[in-house]
Amino acid sequence: MDTYADLIECEDVLLFANAAITSTGQREFHSAAGQQRLSLGFLHRYIHGNYPDLYAATLALDINDHNAAIVIATLLTHPGQGDGRLIARRLARMSPPRVYRLFQRLRHDGVNNRRTRALVRDWLAGRPDLAFDAVKYRAAVKSAVRHAHLRLPGELGDFLFAPSSRARYETPVLEAWRRAHYDKAALYELPYTVAEGFAARHGISRKVFLDRIAPKLTRLERLRLAESAGKDGLDTEADLAAMPLVRLASYVLALPAETRARRRAELVGALRSAAARVAGARAGTWGSVAAVLDDSFSSFGSPVKRRRPLAVALACHYLLEALAGSYRGLWLSGRTDPLQARPSGPTPLGQRVLDALGGRPDMLVIVSDGWDNAPPGLAGEVLRVWRRKLDPGGEVGIVHVNPVYDADQFDVRRLSPMVPTAGIRDAEDLPALVELARFAEGRTGLAELRAYLADRAAQLEAR
Structure with missing residues (x-):
């Protein structure tokens, strides 16, 4: 049986996971970039200082690349912490520019122990075309090679450190750069x-x-x-359907309304095809699903994350449509055409949650930043009464996924303690987040959370 300390540890790790999934240290609608970075930095120091093994294990979760880079840098700064194979696997999933920025940060901070040099060496050795990287990210590759004390044989080393020393290169991309x-x-x-x-x-x-x-x-x-x-x-x-779902949704939302109307068949087809690809074998297996989707004014996000919360909601709409046997999507604005979604108006979550629960679906998914303000607190009260009085057995599964980190609360904003809340950044992570949310309900404890993290790490290694 879990002790009180175990429950606190489980709650702290889930809090950190929510932050590491949603926050990128950039400005949000309700908080400035400085607040985001300060709040996120505190969480990293707190979780690493108190639960270093679980902190390292969060690399197996779907935390975003910004926070994965911070976790890796922290672990490499402290010798002996973290699983080197898990770190290497996480590096392999990150975009090359992000990895090169991480290597530059390690060099700037003077982190140059044997494990760090080995990780840099192995990652560079695993690149499918290092010559291409040397042309595209020349300064970053050069910095990484120097930091890891590597000697690149032949013309690649000459290209990085003495590009004028050769009259021509045998490697086509290097020769094209010269010409x-x-x-x-x-x-x-x-x-x-x-x-x-x-x-x-x-x-x-x-x-x-x-x-x-x-x-x-x-x-x-x-x-x-x-x-x-x-x-x-x-x-x-x-090939729009091949794009990541949220990125495709962002592209659609950036188009003028008349363009979306003119290209409706193409855009809806691409969104549904992308959602079907993500759903895979799980398509149609979730039973009846209702979704409350936030298109209030705050879903605009910020100038640096323009319409990001709305894009997550739009992507989740099409993914839930693919996952569900039967599906009903309710937008806060009352719009019935998701393709014409735009950030506007207040956040009447309570009324929309009532409308969704009226059909008693198997699952209700709420996609919102949690700023319930029309009237304030109604959604939390609706969920409390539903859970305690109308559905105490939990026949209707309810999950709130939030794409926005609340810097003041060190967490994503929650609607009610009666309903689990998980941070979300990419719609592709939605099925895993619904699974992770069960830990926030208190039905499972620290041992189960540790087992879940170990299982995710094993899955990552097997890919």
């Missing part, structure tokens, strides 16, 4: 971000450059360029 200094045609063999600088140096017009570089664009680059490229008459339509 691009004087040959305009060669720059189109380079990654877009590198070629863009050479195009500006050679005075190539934006339209001509985008026309010719289009085959080299990645899916994400195509999405980022879609609006600006359209102004230049360039068609950069990507």
